[in-house]
Amino acid sequence: MSVEMLTYAALGAHLKVSPEAARSLAKRLRLPRSLSHDGKALVSVDLAEIRHTPRSPGAHRAGTVPLEAKIETLQAEIARLEERVVGHRADFQRERERADCLMAEVLKATAETMAAKEATARLEGELTALRVSDPPASQRQAASRIRHLAATIVEADRKASR
Numbered sequence: 001m002s003v004e005m006l007t008y009a010a011l012g013a014h015l016k017v018s019p020e021a022a023r024s025l026a027k028r029l030r031l032p033r034s035l036s037h038d039g040k041a042l043v044s045v046d047l048a049e050i051r052h053t054p055r056s057p058g059a060h061r062a063g064t065v066p067l068e069a070k071i072e073t074l075q076a077e078i079a080r081l082e083e084r085v086v087g088h089r090a091d092f093q094r095e096r097e098r099a100d101c102l103m104a105e106v107l108k109a110t111a112e113t114m115a116a117k118e119a120t121a122r123l124e125g126e127l128t129a130l131r132v133s134d135p136p137a138s139q140r141q142a143a144s145r146i147r148h149l150a151a152t153i154v155e156a157d158r159k160a161s162r
Helices: 008-015 019-029 057-062 064-132 139-161
Strands: 003-007 033-035 041-046
Touching: 003 008, 008 019, 008 041, 019 041, 064 139
Parallel strands: none
Antiparallel strands: 003 041, 033 041
16 A cells, blocks of 8 residues: 555556546545646555546447437427427417507597596586576576587497497
């Protein structure tokens, strides 16, 4: 159980892996590192304690095929979801237009209701004035006002029915 100070290249040669794989392994195992006089990294390692079996190069490449299949599956899923988004967007636009039309109808009905309430209040005022006026003073004038009042009611009714 002797601890050796090795560069990543030497550790990789000892484990039969690339220097990059040796560096990755040293990081994963959290082995102590230091710099040599020439600036290279040295790893303090007890080779008897490391149990590392390198994978064959074919095994590494074989792992990419399922990854490519996974990518294709995900791309197909993205395409399917984009189609659904288009459908939902069309539904949203249709409902938005419908809501706009309904809001316009509500505003129009509100305006007509307010106009009818104003006309009703005015007509009630005129009717009250007719009831209060002197009967002998001017029956012709009262009859004229009643005809005018009836015409106003008919006109308001026609506007409301449109």
